[in-house]
Amino acid sequence: MWARVLAEIERFDSADKILLSSPMWNYSVPYKLKHYLDLLMQPLVTFGYNPETMEHFGMLRNRPVQFILTRSSVPPGDFRDFQLPYLKFAFDCMGLRDVSLLTAWRTTQPTAELREQYVANFEDEAREAARLFATKPS
């Protein structure tokens, strides 16, 4: 089992850039993503710590990370947002600090027309984020 965990970490670490896309589930991340991060976040493999102060430091090489987060109604930074702070901290803990954020936070709209309008507006933002992410040096 440990060999499989290390293989998963190796696969993650072999990426030049990391793109993570996730919906919000009950104000946090879906359990499958939590499980995946629990596999990746291994002491003395992806993060280390000072045993006296218990300060943590990342052990993976820093590289560009793009989060694409979706929610039906919770704006980024809202007090109910346990998705973004958790993901940012988990990546930071492993040494991945160069995180760009794209958030669609109103995926539920009262009418189909408003939903289409929201998607159309979001598309411009998404294209710009994709352009910036693609041109970031890894």
Ligand SMILES: Cc1cc2nc3c(=O)[nH]c(=O)nc-3n(C[C@H](O)[C@H](O)[C@H](O)COP(=O)(O)O)c2cc1C
């Ligand atoms: C199980 C479940 C829990 C959800 N919890 C939240 C939530 O806490 N807050 C929120 O704004 N949206 C919540 N949503 C809405 C999703 O975040 C939203 O539908 C998703 O971001 C849009 O992507 P989708 O096409 O995969 O549904 C939830 C959706 C599901 C299925």
